[in-house]
Amino acid sequence: MLICLTASHKNAGFDMLERLSANAEHAAPRILDGHDSLQGAVVVATCNRFEAYLDLDTPEGASPVAAVHEAIRAVGSVAGLEAEELRTTFGFVHGNAVAGHLFSVASGLESVVVGEGEIAGQVRRSLEQARREGTTTPELERLFQRASQTSRRVKNETGIGGEGRSLVRLALDLAESRVSDWAQTRVLLVGTGRFAGASLAALRDRGVTDVRVHSPSGRGAKFAAGHGIEAVARGEFAAAAADADIIVTCTTAEHHVVDRTLIAVGREELAASAGTVTVLPGVASPAGPGAPGEPRQLVIDLGLPRNVAPDVVELPGVELLDLETIKIHAPLEELGATDAARAIVNHDARAFGDIAEERDLAPAVVALRRHVFDLMDAEIERAKSRGDDDGRTEAALRHMAGVLLHTPMVRSRELARAGEQAAWIDGLEALFGVKPDATAQAVRESSTPSVSGSNDATSTDAAGRAEQADAS
Template sequence: MLLCFSSSHRTADFDLLERLERHAPAITAALSEHSDIVSGSVVLATCNRFEAYLEIDEPLPAARAVSTEAVLDAVSSAAGIDPDTLRAASAVYSDHAVAEHLFAVTSGLESVVVGEGEIAGQVRRALESARAAGSVTSELERVFQVASRTSRGVKNRTGIMSAGRSMVRLALDLAESRVSDWSQTRVLLVGTGKYAGASLAALRDRGATDVRVYSPSGRAPKFARSHDILPVASDGLVDALAESDLVVTCSAVTDYVLTRSVLADALTRPGALERRLVIDLGLPRNVDPAVSELLGVELLDLETITLHAPLKELQAADDARSIVDAAAAEYRARTAEQAVTPALVALRKHVFDVLDAEIDRARGRGDGSEQTEAALRHLAGVLLHTPSVRARELARNGDASAFVDGVAALFGVDVEAEAASRPRLSAVDDESAAS
């Protein structure tokens, strides 16, 4: 059974999301310790959501509630968040609802800025990290691969991705009223990751040319060379702050880069600018919220930016939702078909075992030829085709048990015993064996 623990901008405040993001490694480790329940996991942590996609070894309805509580307790303990607070600020999806939610998330339909383009890459990197950790099961791999294809379909067939703006661009849109001339604005960029690159591109689109970069981890010179801007020395942060009209932070560090005391020190430097705007795009926060108490400092953080997120583009979002709904329906149908796969494999084995036994007897009598054997095997395959098609039809209609019972009644095949005797296959292998 698939299970998804989700806490996002729709259900939680940014303080709680920040705590979850800070403790993501500990939460991932805590989930892996529940190997008696959790057989696989993929953890997605972004600036406005924290989600754990899990495969649970508890298929019975009565056990699902126990599994859900165990997951909530693991997340609560690892993040140091009260269980009741966490429960009130999160949502839990199970079974097919997990796929539908993931498809919508990956397609940008659940983002603060509907249609923003960064989320698909973030989901892909979450899957890659889980693969590296060895925590991806075949079912999690399948649902994430379908999510990726669905996202590409939404991007190619609707206008939602082009209509949607990234969080970076939305933040700079909000900054427009404070900036009279982007070409004359002195900008300090804090951070050197993918978000820093996106921020620099958005700044240049608006005409900003005077941009310098500072890195808490010492990567500023390398980033500056590759992006044709000037680096700030590791001991030059305070002076750079004093000289900057706009500060954009997007670092992955877990501690504040800009504290109240650091910025207060910058304000006292000779020739320091009287006013500056600070945009904090980091999660965890890069900027101490107390800096907004300083005279001449205005702070835009993710929580403030989210409040100004634009209304979605209705037509594009509706078209995208239709694609997501169709993908979710097909995923449900494919998953339902898997319920009859063991019976199809068992039936196919039974038929060909009988055929092989008869061919061996004929060979023992000196009867038959290669052409006859090939014809008999072809006939067996033709005869199995209609039951295979019918089995999948029954499964899609929620009546897989009728086919399983029919195989047992007509051929005396014990599907469960046969499945238990075979090596465990992936979903793809099972489908190939049944075809």
């Protein structure tokens, strides 16, 4: 059974998402230690989302509640959050609905900015991380690979995201009213990771030419050389921060890299180098950017965890634009493109579920085919023993076996898609005395757990929905 525990900008605060995201890389192995039925886990963590995709090996009719509670408890222990708080926050998706949810996420339909392009790569890297940690399973592999295929279809076949919309571009759109001339704007890019390349490309699209980069982890020089910009050394960081009109932070650091003190010290350094009177932190410097005596700076924080301390706004002329503010101003969906994208997602999710359900019948199909072909081979041998070795009898028997199997194979797919696999299996046993092939069943269960469950939507209470699923 596939289950997804989800917290996003739709049902969780940024403080919680920040804690979850910061510890995401340690979550999957801890989850699998929690309960015997938990066979696999893939964690997707982005700036607006934390999701754990779980593969449970539970007997038919068994309750998933205990395993879900253990998974939530494991996530809480890694992130330093109370399990009860997570239970009342996490959404819960299970069974066939998991594919639809992940395909929608990977296609950008659940993002703050609908259609944003970064999420597809983040979903792909989540699977790669699970492979490195040894926490994936064949069914999770199939799920995530299909999600990547669907996201590519959505990108190629619809107009959604066609304008390169993303959090970066939305943030710069919101900054437009503060910028009189992008070509004259001095920008300091802090970070070389998550959104750095996209930020630089978006700035250049607007005509920005004066961009410098600083990396808290020391990778600034390499990034600068690769992108044709200037790197800022550690000792120059404060002055560069104070001198910039716009600071864009996009690091994966787990602490604030820009705060009130940094910019205030930078202003003092600028004032001293200009030969003016040194000012106290928090007092406007005549040498600062913007109008004389009143520096104006916009700090755009794209980091999760937050890269910028909230106290920067205590400095005169400094305005902070963070992810929470960006979310508030996210544009409405473009209905036509979004509807087309959702149609693709729904189609692919149904196909994923159909294939899984058909594979549930695989052992019984193997048993029927073996039964028919064993009878056919026996008749062929009997014919040969009577001297019929010209091949015509064998050809006729093989053709008849194929004709006889055609209708049962078609009906097996129809009944599987209707959720009535048991009827086909019971009929097989009643008519022919054939039971599902035990060897094929054992191989299938050991390699690829099946998807089961109903098309339940996301709930705001994971434990409650798990209990509802069990009750039904």
